[in-house]
Amino acid sequence: MNDMKTYDVEKIRRDFPIFSREVHGRPLAFMDSGASAQKPTVVLDAVQRAYAETYANVHRGVHYLSQVSTELYEGAREIVRAHMNAASVEEIIFTKNATESINLVAQSYGGANLKPGDEILLSTLEHHSNIVPWQLIAERTGAVVKAVPIDEHGEFMLDTYLEMLGPKTKIVAVTHISNAIGTITPVKEIIKAAHDAGAVVLIDGSQAAPHMKIDMQDLDVDFYVFTGHKVFGPTGIGVLYGKADLLDAMPPFLGGGDMIERVTFAKTTYAKGHSKFEAGTPPIVQAIGLGAAINYVNEIGFDKIGAHEQMLLAYATEQLSQINSLRIIGQAKHKAAIISFTLDGIHPHDIGTIVDRGGVAIRVGHHCAQPLMDHFDVAATARASFALYNNRADVDALVSAVKSVQEIFG
Amino acid sequence: MLDDLRELYQEVILDHSKNPRNFRHPEDANHEAHGYNPLCGDTVNVYLKLGHNGLIEDAAFEGKGCxxxxxxxxxxxDIIKGKTESEARQIFDGFQKLVKGEENDFDAGEDTERLMMLAGVKEFPMRVKCATLAWHAMTSAMDDKNEVSTE
Structure with a gap:
C-alpha cells in the first residue's frame, strides 16, 4: 500500500490513548472528528504538566510561577501565530471556541459598523454558529442577512455571490469547509471579491484547521476563526485572528480585568492589541494544550495528513457508493474528508444507534446546519468525518455496520 | 451486538414505523399540538377529537421521524382512541417510566403487551426522547398548548 510508506497511520494511532479502548466490545472506529477530535498524549501531557508543574495565573504576579505560566500562555499564542502565518501576535485572540470568536466579531465589529439596510452575506453551507450571531446583530442594527446559494452538488455558487455583492454589502462570513458535507469553498476568490466591493470577510475555519495549512497573509482575510478541540487540542479554547488595524478600531466585546489600561469610575481606557479582547482570566492551560496540538500536527505535516485523508475519502466514497439505496449528500469537486449520507427509508438516528453497537462512532442529525439540510430536502443525515488517525479498517467497519442497519430493517 | 438492537427494532416496531397507523389529519379534530425535537429536527403533529366527558373519539398524527x-x-x-383523557395521561405516565428504565412492573391493562414492545428503548438513553415525543404532544394538545419541545 503506497500511503503506508510515507504515512504510518498505525504509529499515529498509538499517539492517541483512546484507541486502546473498545466500545460495546468492538474496537473503536471513531469517525466523528468533525464534531470533536481525539487528543494525542503530547496534548494530555502538556495539560497535565501545566497544572502540575507550572500553574499560576498569567499577566499578574511578579512571582516565578506566574512568569513561567505567562511565558507558556504567550508561547502558545506565538505557536498559533506562526501556524496561521499572521503578521503579529497582537492579531491572535484566544476565546472560548469558534462560536465565541464569531460572536465577538459580530457584536464588536458589526455593532460599530452596521447600519440599517446594510447587508451581511453568508452561505447556505453555514453552521448555525455562523448564522445566529449575524442574525442577532442584524436585529440590533437593522442590517439584513442574506445567504449565497449552493448548487445540487453542494458547491458554493461563486457567480451568484459576485452578483449579490454590492455597495450595501458590509460583511461576508463564509465557512472554509462545510461541517456537514465537506465542501471546500473558494475562499481566496470570495475574499478578493468582497474586498473589491468594500466589505470585510470572516472565514469560519473550524473544519479547515484540522485538515489543511491556513495562511492569513496569503488569504488576505480580515477575520478567521477556529476552535481548539477540533484540532486535537482541549475544549474551552478558540482562536480569532483579526487584522491589526480592524481590531484596533473595534470596541471591546467583554469587559473586565486584563483588558484595561486604566480604570476609574469616571472613565476606563482599554488595553491595546489582543489584550483588549481577553477579559478576565483566560483559558491558560487550554491555550498551552492547543499549542502542543498544533506542534503535533505540524510535526506530521499537513501535506501528508491531507494526502492520507483524501485517500480515505476516496476509499470511503467508493465503498459506500456500492451500498444499495445509500445516497451521498454533497458531491463537491473539492471536498474535505467528510461524507454525509442517507439510506432510503431509514432515519439517520436509527442508523446512528445501530452502527454504534458495532463500535462505529458517527454523527447523525442536522449537524447544526438546518438551512443546508433544507436545501437537500432532508431532515438529517449520517456523517462520517475523518481525521489524521483514521485508517481503512475504520472505513471497512463503517461499511459493514451500515450493511447491518439494512439487515435489521429488512 | 445484535441482541439489544433486535430487542429495540422488533418486527412490530418496524412494521409500525413503515406503515404507521392513524397517519392523517382528521378534519374534525378539535385539539392539536406540534411536537419538536431540536436535537434531531424530528417533528410530529398530534390531532385529537375530544368528546364529552373527556372521551378521545379520534387520535391521529403526521410527522417525520425515526x-x-x-x-x-x-x-x-391506536391505544388512546376510545379512552378518556385521564386514562391516556395515566398510560403515558407509566410508559415514560418504562422507557426510562424506572418501572419494573409496568401495567397498562390490555395495552401492556403492546407498549412493552418499546421497552427496549431503556437500553438506549439517547433515544428516550424519540419514544416520548408524540406522547408529550398528546398531553399538550389536551392542555391546549400548541407547541411542545423535548428540550
Missing part, C-alpha cells in the same frame, strides 16, 4: 418515534406515535394513537 423508526422509534414513528412507531411510538402510531401505537399511541
Amino acid at each position: 423508526a422509534i418515534s414513528l412507531a411510538s406515535a402510531s401505537m399511541m394513537t
Whole structure:
C-alpha cells in the first residue's frame, strides 16, 4: 500500500490513548472528528504538566510561577501565530471556541459598523454558529442577512455571490469547509471579491484547521476563526485572528480585568492589541494544550495528513457508493474528508444507534446546519468525518455496520 | 451486538414505523399540538377529537421521524382512541417510566403487551426522547398548548 510508506497511520494511532479502548466490545472506529477530535498524549501531557508543574495565573504576579505560566500562555499564542502565518501576535485572540470568536466579531465589529439596510452575506453551507450571531446583530442594527446559494452538488455558487455583492454589502462570513458535507469553498476568490466591493470577510475555519495549512497573509482575510478541540487540542479554547488595524478600531466585546489600561469610575481606557479582547482570566492551560496540538500536527505535516485523508475519502466514497439505496449528500469537486449520507427509508438516528453497537462512532442529525439540510430536502443525515488517525479498517467497519442497519430493517 | 438492537427494532416496531397507523389529519379534530425535537429536527403533529366527558373519539398524527418515534406515535394513537383523557395521561405516565428504565412492573391493562414492545428503548438513553415525543404532544394538545419541545 503506497500511503503506508510515507504515512504510518498505525504509529499515529498509538499517539492517541483512546484507541486502546473498545466500545460495546468492538474496537473503536471513531469517525466523528468533525464534531470533536481525539487528543494525542503530547496534548494530555502538556495539560497535565501545566497544572502540575507550572500553574499560576498569567499577566499578574511578579512571582516565578506566574512568569513561567505567562511565558507558556504567550508561547502558545506565538505557536498559533506562526501556524496561521499572521503578521503579529497582537492579531491572535484566544476565546472560548469558534462560536465565541464569531460572536465577538459580530457584536464588536458589526455593532460599530452596521447600519440599517446594510447587508451581511453568508452561505447556505453555514453552521448555525455562523448564522445566529449575524442574525442577532442584524436585529440590533437593522442590517439584513442574506445567504449565497449552493448548487445540487453542494458547491458554493461563486457567480451568484459576485452578483449579490454590492455597495450595501458590509460583511461576508463564509465557512472554509462545510461541517456537514465537506465542501471546500473558494475562499481566496470570495475574499478578493468582497474586498473589491468594500466589505470585510470572516472565514469560519473550524473544519479547515484540522485538515489543511491556513495562511492569513496569503488569504488576505480580515477575520478567521477556529476552535481548539477540533484540532486535537482541549475544549474551552478558540482562536480569532483579526487584522491589526480592524481590531484596533473595534470596541471591546467583554469587559473586565486584563483588558484595561486604566480604570476609574469616571472613565476606563482599554488595553491595546489582543489584550483588549481577553477579559478576565483566560483559558491558560487550554491555550498551552492547543499549542502542543498544533506542534503535533505540524510535526506530521499537513501535506501528508491531507494526502492520507483524501485517500480515505476516496476509499470511503467508493465503498459506500456500492451500498444499495445509500445516497451521498454533497458531491463537491473539492471536498474535505467528510461524507454525509442517507439510506432510503431509514432515519439517520436509527442508523446512528445501530452502527454504534458495532463500535462505529458517527454523527447523525442536522449537524447544526438546518438551512443546508433544507436545501437537500432532508431532515438529517449520517456523517462520517475523518481525521489524521483514521485508517481503512475504520472505513471497512463503517461499511459493514451500515450493511447491518439494512439487515435489521429488512 | 445484535441482541439489544433486535430487542429495540422488533418486527412490530418496524412494521409500525413503515406503515404507521392513524397517519392523517382528521378534519374534525378539535385539539392539536406540534411536537419538536431540536436535537434531531424530528417533528410530529398530534390531532385529537375530544368528546364529552373527556372521551378521545379520534387520535391521529403526521410527522417525520425515526423508526422509534414513528412507531411510538402510531401505537399511541391506536391505544388512546376510545379512552378518556385521564386514562391516556395515566398510560403515558407509566410508559415514560418504562422507557426510562424506572418501572419494573409496568401495567397498562390490555395495552401492556403492546407498549412493552418499546421497552427496549431503556437500553438506549439517547433515544428516550424519540419514544416520548408524540406522547408529550398528546398531553399538550389536551392542555391546549400548541407547541411542545423535548428540550
